[in-house]
Amino acid sequence: MKMVKAVIKPERFEFVKKALEDKGFIGMTISEVKGRGEQKGIALQYRGGVMIVDLLPKIQLEIVIRDSDVDTIVVTITEAARTGKIGDGKIFILPVEKSIRIRTGEMES
Ligand SMILES: Nc1ncnc2c1ncn2[C@@H]1O[C@H](COP(=O)(O)OP(=O)(O)OP(=O)(O)O)[C@@H](O)[C@H]1O
Numbered sequence: 168m169k170m171v172k173a174v175i176k177p178e179r180f181e182f183v184k185k186a187l188e189d190k191g192f193i194g195m196t197i198s199e200v201k202g203r204g205e206q207k208g209i210a211l212q213y214r215g216g217v218m219i220v221d222l223l224p225k226i227q228l229e230i231v232i233r234d235s236d237v238d239t240i241v242v243t244i245t246e247a248a249r250t251g252k253i254g255d256g257k258i259f260i261l262p263v264e265k266s267i268r269i270r271t272g273e274m275e276s
């Protein structure tokens with residue numbers, strides 16, 4: 168199994184969630200996070216100066232999937248989250264050893 172951690176723009180979240188659901192990816196954990204990428208946040212112009220906003224609000228999705236679903240989920244998230252502008256986000260893939268469904272004790276690895 169793998170965990171897909173995707174950090175995306177909050178305004179794309181509903182669209183990404185729908186795209187995942189359409190492909191059969193239902194279970195997920197999401198968090199409201201703050202982050203920065205290569206641009207170190209953004210520079211906002213205002214009357215009299217420039218203000219640097221360091222950490223921008225993002226949504227992080229954590230989804231555990233079978234190894235064979237990695238390519239599908241990466242394409243699905245990438246296409247649904249992309250606006251083409253900076254800050255569209257990043258996807259990380261991590262190994263997962265085991266999952267246990269608490270109600271039944273059912274184990275997957
Ligand atoms: N190296 C990293 N490690 C952990 N999280 C990261 C890393 N790079 C980006 N992120 C997370 O992804 C979010 C979105 O990053 P972002 O899309 O700005 O990446 P980028 O590499 O700067 O690409 P772009 O040039 O398209 O903006 C960040 O706010 C941060 O939460």
Ligand SMILES: [Mg+2]
Nearest residue numbers: 204205206254
């Ligand atoms: Mg960036």
